[in-house]
Amino acid sequence: xxxxxxxxKQQGIAYTVHHxxxxxxxxxxxxxxxxxxxxxxxxxxxxxxxxxxTKQLAVAVLPVSQQLSMxxxxxxxxxxxxxMANAADVxxxxxxxxxxxxxxxxxxxxxxxxxxxxxxxxxxxxxxGKRGLEIELAAEDLRRLLDAQLAALLAPQ
Numbered sequence: 563x564x565x566x567x568x569x570x571k572q573q574g575i576a577y578t579v580h581h582x583x584x585x586x587x588x589x590x591x592x593x594x595x596x597x598x599x600x601x602x603x604x605x606x607x608x609x610x611x612x613x614x615x616t617k618q619l620a621v622a623v624l625p626v627s628q629q630l631s632m633x634x635x636x637x638x639x640x641x642x643x644x645x646m647a648n649a650a651d652v653x654x655x656x657x658x659x660x661x662x663x664x665x666x667x668x669x670x671x672x673x674x675x676x677x678x679x680x681x682x683x684x685x686x687x688x689x690x691g692k693r694g695l696e697i698e699l700a701a702e703d704l705r706r707l708l709d710a711q712l713a714a715l716l717a718p719q
Contacts, residue, residue, distance in 0.1 A: 564664065564667065564690050564691030564695065565657065565666070565667025565668070565686075565691060566664035566665075566666035566667040566689070566690045566693055566697060567667075567690055567691070567697060569615075569667040569668060569707065570666060570697060570699060570703075573575070573618045573703075573707055575697060575699060575700070575702075575703040575707070576639055576699065576700065576703070577697050577699040577703075577709060578697070578698040578699075579690055579695065579696070579697055579698075580594065580599050580656060580672065580687065580694055580695070580696045580697070580698060581694060582594075582598035582599055582694050582696075583598070583694060584693040584694030586668065586678075590626065591608075591626075591661040591662075591689075591693060592606055592607075592608040592626025592627075593601050593606075593626050593627065595626070595687065595689075595696050596626060596627075596687075597692060599687065599688060599696065603625060603626050603627035604625045604627060604679065604683075605625075605685075605686055605687060606626045606627075606686070606687040606688075606696070607623050607624060607626065607676075607677070607680065607686050607687065607688050608623070608624060608625070608626045608627055608689075609623055609664060609665045609689055610622045610624070610648075610651070611647045611651070611652040611655065611656065611663065611672070612629055612630075612635060612644045612645060612646055612647055613630070613641045613644065613645055613646070613648075613651070614636065614639060614641040614643070614644050614665050614679070615632045615636070615641050615642045615644070616629075616641060618641075618673070619647055619651065619652075619666050619672050619674070620635070620639055620644070620672050620673040620674065621668075621672045621673070621674040621675070621708075621710075622675055622677075622681070622715055623665050623675070623676040623677065623704070623710070624676075624677040624690065624715045625672065625677065625679060626715060628677070628716045628717070628719075629716070629717040630716070630717060631646045631714075631715060631717040631718075632645060632672055633714050633718060634710070634713065634714055634716075634717075635675060635713075635715055637669070638675045638696075638711060638713035638715070639653045639673055639675065641700075645654050645718075647713075654669075654671060655668065655669060655672065656668040656672075657669040658689075658691055659693075659694045660691055661665065662691055662693045663689060663691075664688060664689040664690055664691040665689075665704065665708055665710075666688070666691075666693060666697070666704070666707060666708070668688075671672055671708070671709070673710075674708045674710035674711070675700065675710060675711050675712070675713050675715060676708075676710050676711070676712050676713075677706065677712075677713070677714065677715040677716060678712045678713060678714055678715075679716070680701035680705075680712070681689040681701055681702075681712065683701065684700065685698050685699060685700055685701075686698070686699070686700075686701050686704070687703065690694040
């Protein structure tokens with residue numbers, strides 16, 4: 563049981579845990595999850611930890627098939643710029659390993675923005691805190707649990 567699953571359970575929200583056999587050679591953990599679970603990649607969301615110009619860490623949750631617009635994220639968080647946080651800071655702050663970072667159950671609740679595309683699905687899939695483990699839940703439940711904002715985060719393709 564991961565901290566992400568524990569939090570969902572404690573809060574009494576509806577969720578489903580999905581397991582799949584993770585391939586260590588996989589290049590994209592999120593796309594691997596979508597493929598192995600047979601789910602539309604637009605419905606599987608990745609968790610990215612960024613550092614804002616204020617040195618504050620924050621979280622972006624967006625579809626695994628998309629790229630994050632740092633400008634849109636910074637604007638949504640009231641910062642001038644954002645960049646990817648370094649791996650050591652991510653693991654120290656969240657308690658999770660890269661490729662298994664969940665927005666739920668992190669050691670410290672960070673400001674979080676969820677891409678507004680999540681609203682188009684009855685449920686979305688996010689990492690449950692380990693590679694090969696996803697949790698499916700309603701986007702609104704995720705937003706509420708994280709006290710997150712919804713905003714456009716996707717870079718133009």
